[in-house]
Amino acid sequence: MRFDARVEVTLRDGIADPEGATIERALPALGFEGVSHVRAGRSFRLAVDAESEADARAVAQSLADRLLANPVLERATVELVAG
Amino acid sequence: MPPTVGVVVFPGTNCEYDAMTALQRRGADVRPVWHHERDLDDLDAVVLPGGFAHGDYLRPGAIARFSPVMAAVRSLAEAGGPVIGICNGFQVLCEAGLLPGALQRNAGLTFLCQPVGLEVASTGSVLTATASVGQHLTIPINHFAGAYACDDATLARLRRDDRVVLRYTENPNGSVDDIAGIANDRGNVVGLMPHPERASDPLLGSADGLVLLDGLLASLPVRV
Numbered sequence: 068m069r070f071d072a073r074v075e076v077t078l079r080d081g082i083a084d085p086e087g088a089t090i091e092r093a094l095p096a097l098g099f100e101g102v103s104h105v106r107a108g109r110s111f112r113l114a115v116d117a118e119s120e121a122d123a124r125a126v127a128q129s130l131a132d133r134l135l136a137n138p139v140l141e142r143a144t145v146e147l148v149a150g
Numbered sequence: 151m152p153p154t155v156g157v158v159v160f161p162g163t164n165c166e167y168d169a170m171t172a173l174q175r176r177g178a179d180v181r182p183v184w185h186h187e188r189d190l191d192d193l194d195a196v197v198l199p200g201g202f203a204h205g206d207y208l209r210p211g212a213i214a215r216f217s218p219v220m221a222a223v224r225s226l227a228e229a230g231g232p233v234i235g236i237c238n239g240f241q242v243l244c245e246a247g248l249l250p251g252a253l254q255r256n257a258g259l260t261f262l263c264q265p266v267g268l269e270v271a272s273t274g275s276v277l278t279a280t281a282s283v284g285q286h287l288t289i290p291i292n293h294f295a296g297a298y299a300c301d302d303a304t305l306a307r308l309r310r311d312d313r314v315v316l317r318y319t320e321n322p323n324g325s326v327d328d329i330a331g332i333a334n335d336r337g338n339v340v341g342l343m344p345h346p347e348r349a350s351d352p353l354l355g356s357a358d359g360l361v362l363l364d365g366l367l368a369s370l371p372v373r374v
Contacts, residue, residue, distance in 0.1 A: 082299065083324065085257050085259050134208070139251055139252040139299065140252050
């Protein structure tokens with residue numbers, strides 16, 4: 068069975084995020100008030116052929132932890148959608 | 151015979167000729183090492199030079215760490231052989247786990263290409279062995295992701311074990327503790343963001359990188 072996975076990689080709490088901070092500083096100039104805690108990240112989409120949802124999730128999480136995210140700075144979360 | 155230093159070339163590496171030329175002028179035999187090579191038995195030391203290995207896709211060094219040559223680089227490092235990562239090479243060594251921590255994008259989100267002031271913080275590495283603690287050097291940096299980052303426990307360990315080898319005198323990129331270069335616990339694996347090969351002749355504006363290159367070569371055996 069094929070599962071579509073979405074992997075989101077974000078900086079760990081406490082790791083400086085200059086991109087998020089820059090976006091946040093730009094918001095008032097555009098008229099957006101009351102927006103805070105902006106954190107930038109990356110999103111990946113992939114399809115995983117696996118026997119079960121659990122297997123697909125394990126594969127996606129494993130490759131996310133080994134390749135897509137640098138565990139020193141980032142954490143990866145996996146979302147699955149049955150294809 | 152002079153020692154032989156291999157300079158690793160990944161697709162996208164662009165400082166290999168600078169590094170080879172600078173080392174050759176200091177008396178080393180040098181050769182390029184293509185990233186598919188698996189046998190480095192002829193080499194006394196390896197330099198991972200600057201550039202954009204594998205296009206820096208995903209993150210700098212994230213793909214390069216899986217290149218076939220890295221297993222041999224790891225073996226050389228484990229056997230005590232000097233392994234030096236300059237700029238992109240530092241990023242590769244961190245991604246490969248040969249050095250702790252990671253290089254994050256510069257705090258100002260700008261690519262920095264400029265000479266920087268450095269202070270030698272430790273002589274307990276093959277690169278800084280012939281320098282002196284507190285010695286000031288001016289060497290160029292050339293990077294977008296050079297802000298060294300690590301967790302508090304790692305930083306405490308690096309400081310306790312005297313493994314921070316170079317610090318910026320004026321932090322240009324947001325590196326934790328002004329770190330410009332670190333070593334592994336044995337001092338034979340060193341990563342640094344500044345480019346000593348670009349400060350290897352007065353014609354280039356500075357020859358301050360020579361003390362680092364000479365330190366590396368002094369650590370190598372003379373073959374008879």
